[in-house]
Amino acid sequence: MREALGHGQSDPDYPKDTPVMSMKLELVPIPVSDVDRAKAFYADQVGFHVDLDERFSEQLRVVQLTPPGSACSICIGEGIVDTPPGSVQALHLVVDDIHATRAELLERGVEISEVQDLSAPGKPTVSYAWFKDPDGNGWTLQKLPY
Numbered sequence: 019m020r021e022a023l024g025h026g027q028s029d030p031d032y033p034k035d036t037p038v039m040s041m042k043l044e045l046v047p048i049p050v051s052d053v054d055r056a057k058a059f060y061a062d063q064v065g066f067h068v069d070l071d072e073r074f075s076e077q078l079r080v081v082q083l084t085p086p087g088s089a090c091s092i093c094i095g096e097g098i099v100d101t102p103p104g105s106v107q108a109l110h111l112v113v114d115d116i117h118a119t120r121a122e123l124l125e126r127g128v129e130i131s132e133v134q135d136l137s138a139p140g141k142p143t144v145s146y147a148w149f150k151d152p153d154g155n156g157w158t159l160q161k162l163p164y
Contacts, residue, residue, distance in 0.1 A: 042089065042090075043090050044089070044090055044091065045082070045090070045091050045092070045093050046090065046091070046092050046093070046106075046109065047092070047093045047094075047098050047099045048092050048093065048094050048106050048151070048155055049094075049098075049099050049100075049101045049102060049103045049104070049105055049106065049153070049155070050094045050103050050151070050152075050153050050155070051103040051153050052152070052153075053079060053081060053094055053095055053096060055152055056081075056094045056151060056152060056153065057071065057081050057083070057094065059151050059152055060083045060092070060094070060151070061083060062126070063123070063126045063127050063128050064085075064123065064126070064128060065085075065086055065122075065126065066083035066084060066085050066086070066092070067083060067084045067086065068081070068082075068083055069082040069083060069084055069091060070082040075097075077096065077097045078095070078096060078097035078098075079095040079096040079097065080093060080095045080098065081093065081094045081095050085111055088111075103153035103154070103155070104150075104151075104153040104154030104155055105155070106155040106156070107155070107156040108156055108158055109155075109156070109157050109158065110157075110158045110159075110160045111157060111158070111159050111160065112160050112161070112162060113159050113160070113161055114161070115161070116133050116145045116146075116147060116159055116160075116161035117133060119159055120133060120147050120159065123149065128149050129149060129150075130147050130148065130149040130159075131147050131148045131149070132147065133145050133146070133147045133159075134146050134147070137163075141163075142163030142164070143163055144160065144161065144162060144163055145159075145160070145161040146158055146159065146160055146161075147159040
């Protein structure tokens with residue numbers, strides 16, 4: 019219950035000796051139609067690190083890639099998921115400098131939207147830019163206001 023409040027906040031009424039679940043998102047499967055094309059896009063154009071590219075059987079190939087600075091990876095391949103290629107949308111990549119990141123992605127050949135700044139009156143600005151992989155899976159760059 020303490021962790022459910024988010025960002026390490028704790029509930030003073032929750033017993034301190036009660037075990038608290040710890041969960042970390044480690045891997046997100048991304049459905050693609052052409053594994054080699056997707057691997058080249060994510061590694062060469064977006065700059066993800068290739069952690070693994072292994073064929074385990076005729077039906078199973080696993081390619082794991084990690085965004086720079088992230089503890090969470092993506093997985094593409096054969097025999098990974100049955101969802102249609104391009105069906106994953108709005109995965110967020112949080113960046114420190116959205117304009118510099120966008121410029122680097124453009125230099126690498128990624129088609130990416132202009133940066134849009136969104137804010138409510140009296141609130142700091144949150145910025146976004148969007149791009150898609152060759153299959154249409156959607157990604158969002160996000161710059162938080164801190």
